[in-house]
Amino acid sequence: MLNPGKDRIDYGEKLRPPAGYTLSYALATSYSLELDTLLAVPLALSFNSTLDDAEKIIGEKLVLLEGIHQLKGRIKVFFQQGNIKLPDTSNKLYSLLEHCLVPMVPEGPFSSFHPKIWLLRFVNDAKDVQYRLIVLSRNLTFDRSWDLACTLEGRDSGKITQENDGLIALLGDLAPCAKDFSTAFRLFKKELPNVMWDKPTGFQSLKTLYGRKGQVPLEYGLGTDTVLVISPFIHREALAMLKERGTRHWLFSRGDELERIGEEDLQGWECFALNDRLINGEDELEKAKQQNLHAKLVLLQNGRTCHWHIGSANATKAALGDRKQASPRNTEFMLRMSGSAQNGSAEKLREELVGTEKKPAGIFIPYVFGSYLPDEQSESEEVSRKLLHALISVDWNVVATHDGDELYTVTVSYPDSLPLYSATIDVRPLIIGHSQPLQNVMVWERLHLTQISAFLILTVSTPEGNVEQRVIKASLDIDGGDDREQKIFSSMIDKPGKLLWYIQMILQPNAEKMEWLAAEKNMQLSGEEETALSTVFDGPIYESLLRCASRQPEKLARIESVLTHSSALNAQMPKTFNMLWAHYRAFLGNI
Known part of the structure; x- marks a missing residue:
C-alpha cells in the first residue's frame, strides 16, 4: 500500500541498472527540473550509486564530468520550456547538460506539459533486453514533498500486449522533437508492443494512459461505488465530475487548497489534509524545506475490484476536464493498475493514511474548514501566464562568434514579435553576470568558451512589484564547433598527475561514486606526475589495460578521448606512460 514507514522508494536506486546489465537508453519527462538534480542522475545510471547524498556533492566534480560523458547520446529529458529552476550557484558543467534536454512548449498559457516518467532500456553481454518504467508524481528536482511512484520491470513477452498503448502514443508525440534520439x-x-510488465503485489492487470487535449488520462470502468482522490491541486469542476461516480468520496489534498475551494463546493467529499507537523517537519534544520503533499492518485472501486491511477494528473480542469465535457488541456501520463479490493481497497488505503479514532496514523487528518478564499484567478495572474507563454513560445537563438584570442561575441536573438505588456523583461545567459533589457537582438562581448550557454535567464518585473525568473533553453551555434567539454576538462584536469589519476579511475572495472570522490581528493593532494605515476603503477595497471582490451575496449577509446582533450599536457606526461599507451593506441583501430 502506501505506508511511509516501509514503502519508501530511493529515486537513485530505481535508476540503477539491474545486476549484469548496462544502460542502453534512458528517456525522462518532467514538468520542471533542477540542473543540479540532472547532474546527479549519472551517479545512478553510470556509477551504480544512490542519490541519498547527491545534494552534498553537486559542484564541478570529476565524477559528474565523467558520468555526463558516459551518458552522452543515451539520455533525453523532455520538460516544459521555461521551467528550469534558477540555480543558486554557477557551474561550468551545466553547459554539458544541454544536449540531453528537449524543451516542450504547451499549446496555450493555461495548459502544461506535465507527464513524469522514466523509461530505461538495459542490455547485458548476451544482448538480452530489460525495460524499466518509473511512473511518478515528482518532477526532476530535489524537492522533499510527499510524492508517489511506481516502478515496473518488463521483458519481451513474445506476444502483442495492450499494456503500453498509452506509453507508445506519448513516445510517438515526443519523437519528432528529438531527431538525434531516433x-x-x-x-x-x-x-514495447511486446513488453509485459511485472505486476505489483495485489494487482492482476495494468494499462498506460496518455492524457492530452481531448483525452482524459483515466479509465472509469463499468461502475464505481467509491472514489478516493489524492491531489495537491484541485478544481471544483473536476471534483464535481468525479463525484458523479460512486456513493463514497474521500479527498486528500493540501489544507490551503481545500480552504480555497470551500466547504460548500466540497459537500459530499470527506476531506483530509496532510498533517502540518509533517509539512513543517524540518523547521529546526539549517536548510529546512517544506514537505507538502505532491502525490497524485485516483482510486476507483467497484465492489471487489479496484483501479489505481498513479501519475502526473491533478484533480483539475486542465488535467481531467469537467462534467460539462470541457476538454483536458494538459499533457499527462497515468498508470492504471487493477486488482482485488482485498489487497488494495479504498478502505484499507484510507485507514493507512488516516488511521482509526483510537489509533490515528498522524499522516493525514480530517480537515476543519474556516472562512474560505474566492476561487477566481486574479487578472494580473492571467496576464502573467499569457506573457510567460509568449516568452517560451518564441524561437530563441544563441550564436557565438569567435573573435580570436579564445574570446567570443555572443548574440541572443528571436525573430518573432512579442505582445505588448506592462512588465519589464531582462535577459542574460546563465553563466554571465550582467543582464540586458529585452530586445530582438542582444550582444555580449569578450566571453570565454566556458561562459557560453544555451540557457537564458528571463527576469520579468511587473508594475505591482512582482519579480519572476525563468530559465529557458535556446538553440545554440558556436563558431568553429562546440569544444566546451574539452575546455572544461582541461580546466579541471590541469596537471599531468591529475590526468594519470583520472585514467586510473577509468580503468577500474566498476568504479563507484565514493571511489571517484576519493580519487579526486588524491588528485588535489598530489598534483605531481611522479607521485601519481608511482601510485598508478603500484597497482595492477598492466592487468587493467589487458582486461579492458579484451572485455571493455570502449574504455581504451575513452582514455584516448581524454588524452585528446588534454593535449596541452601530453608533452609533460611521463615517457613511461606514453610508451605503454603507444602499444594500446595501435589496438584502437580494431575496436
Missing part, C-alpha cells in the same frame, strides 16, 4: 525511438517502437 535510434532509441525506433527500438522503443519495435520492442
